[in-house]
Amino acid sequence: MALESLSKEETLAMRKRLIGQSCRLFYSDKPVKIVRARGQYLFDEKGKRYLDCISNVHHVGHCHPSITEAAAAQMELLNTNSRFLHDNIVIYANRLASTLPSQLRVFYFVNSGSEANDLALRLAQQYTGNEDVVVLDHAYHGHLKSLIDISPYKFRKLAGQKEWVHVAPLPDTYRGLYGEDHPDPGQAYADTVRDLIEEVHKKGRKISAFFAESFPSVGGQIILPKGYSPKVAEYVRSAGGIFVADEVQTGFGRSGSHFWAFEQQGEGFSPDIVTMGKPMGNGHPLACVATTEEIAKAFTDNGVEYFNTFGGNPVSCAIGLALLDVIEREDLRGNATRVGTHLKNLLRKLQASTSSDWRCQIFIFRGVGLFVGAELVTDREKKTPATKTASLLVKRLKEEDRICVSTDGPWENVVKFKPPMCFSMDDAELVVNCIDRILTDMEQNGPELEKDNV
Numbered sequence: 001m002a003l004e005s006l007s008k009e010e011t012l013a014m015r016k017r018l019i020g021q022s023c024r025l026f027y028s029d030k031p032v033k034i035v036r037a038r039g040q041y042l043f044d045e046k047g048k049r050y051l052d053c054i055s056n057v058h059h060v061g062h063c064h065p066s067i068t069e070a071a072a073a074q075m076e077l078l079n080t081n082s083r084f085l086h087d088n089i090v091i092y093a094n095r096l097a098s099t100l101p102s103q104l105r106v107f108y109f110v111n112s113g114s115e116a117n118d119l120a121l122r123l124a125q126q127y128t129g130n131e132d133v134v135v136l137d138h139a140y141h142g143h144l145k146s147l148i149d150i151s152p153y154k155f156r157k158l159a160g161q162k163e164w165v166h167v168a169p170l171p172d173t174y175r176g177l178y179g180e181d182h183p184d185p186g187q188a189y190a191d192t193v194r195d196l197i198e199e200v201h202k203k204g205r206k207i208s209a210f211f212a213e214s215f216p217s218v219g220g221q222i223i224l225p226k227g228y229s230p231k232v233a234e235y236v237r238s239a240g241g242i243f244v245a246d247e248v249q250t251g252f253g254r255s256g257s258h259f260w261a262f263e264q265q266g267e268g269f270s271p272d273i274v275t276m277g278k279p280m281g282n283g284h285p286l287a288c289v290a291t292t293e294e295i296a297k298a299f300t301d302n303g304v305e306y307f308n309t310f311g312g313n314p315v316s317c318a319i320g321l322a323l324l325d326v327i328e329r330e331d332l333r334g335n336a337t338r339v340g341t342h343l344k345n346l347l348r349k350l351q352a353s354t355s356s357d358w359r360c361q362i363f364i365f366r367g368v369g370l371f372v373g374a375e376l377v378t379d380r381e382k383k384t385p386a387t388k389t390a391s392l393l394v395k396r397l398k399e400e401d402r403i404c405v406s407t408d409g410p411w412e413n414v415v416k417f418k419p420p421m422c423f424s425m426d427d428a429e430l431v432v433n434c435i436d437r438i439l440t441d442m443e444q445n446g447p448e449l450e451k452d453n454v
């Protein structure tokens with residue numbers, strides 16, 4: 001039986017029976033069945049169109065014809081495992097190298113962001129001879145056991161914190177220890193990492209790596225304060241560790257102005273390892289670790305082969321190359337800058353137009369390019385997270401306007417926008433108009449909004 005012939009109810013029933021229930025669906029109480037997609041639009045089994053504001057994986061647009069053609073052409077010709085000599089992997093590595101600082105010249109191709117971060121962990125531990133890792137609070141780095149261990153977002157709900165993992169404060173200038181009003185929040189937050197490293201040393205332990213997303217996503221679409229990463233890198237390196245930038249969500253031009261989000265931290269700053277994934281294959285499982293020759297050499301010198309059956313196969317690399325071409329040809333970084341700026345301007349207008357007696361207001365929004373978060377609070381002074389309101393807003397945007405957004409942040413009150421990079425000015429206007437209409441309706445007609453849910 002062809003899968004398309006299943007009714008939505010049948011699909012749901014089979015999914016419930018056959019697929020592990022911890023693999024949750026979007027809108028789990030009323031899921032959407034998507035059968036095709038194009039650009040920034042998803043279509044359900046009845047042909048209804050949804051605007052996709054969250055698929056950062058489908059970076060240059062769903063089912064982009066150039067990506068599909070490159071995949072099909074290479075698939076028809078050859079797909080081997082990565083141990084046969086082939087042009088695609090070296091041509092692709094060379095293209096990626098041209099986007100990165102000159103010291104990041106060695107590449108390992110893998111199949112997911114989790115595999116990339118797991119390998120980064122191994123590289124760091126092998127190179128430094130140390131074990132301990134510093135991570136940011138609320139971080140998520142992947143689903144493998146090794147990464148659950150370094151993801152406070154997960155380990156807090158599971159086995160807890162391992163003795164070799166150390167959690168630094170999230171440099172969130174809205175809710176964190178130091179706000180925008182601090183004279184130098186980048187330095188102040190970096191100093192919390194320095195202090196943490198001193199604590200680690202007092203326990204007789206040594207740092208192998210500092211891991212951080214270049215814009216912490218699960219933490220609430222956070223933009224790191226200027227100067228933070230170079231300072232942290234200095235402290236970590238002087239303690240014998242290395243700096244790992246997790247660009248799994250943020251790489252490939254999402255910030256618009258730069259190809260990699262870590263570049264926002266200033267010219268001359270380079271991590272020692274960059275991990276990448278999600279957008280890299282536009283939905284095809286393609287991910288990578290980029291590092292220095294010294295770190296790669298230490299890994300080689302352990303004498304054990306690194307073998308990854310699918311990583312860097314000819315089809316994956318053909319897709320990766322096609323994606324880089326599309327970003328350039330369609331000026332998607334320029335688009336991310338223009339549309340992201342427009343989206344933020346519209347959110348700013350919406351914020352300015354909210355009356356002061358609103359209990360729920362878009363109090364703050366932040367973002368760079370097409371990485372934008374709008375944080376909902378019930379009280380501007382206390383910054384009380386409006387979690388239920390955010391969840392209701394997400395539900396209503398889907399039900400009433402067929403717009404897909406979702407929430408992030410420790411309280412799930414940050415509405416996030418990470419759409420395909422072909423997102424348009426009209427799309428941005430539509431979303432903000434719908435948010436405006438729903439929030440106004442919620443305020444005027446109820447249901448009763450939460451007063452305090454912290």
Ligand SMILES: Cc1ncc(COP(=O)(O)O)c(C=O)c1O
Binds near residue numbers: 140217248
């Ligand atoms: C920042 C970050 N790193 C790593 C991962 C893991 O990537 P994957 O799901 O491809 O294994 C994710 C996934 O959401 C992520 O957000």
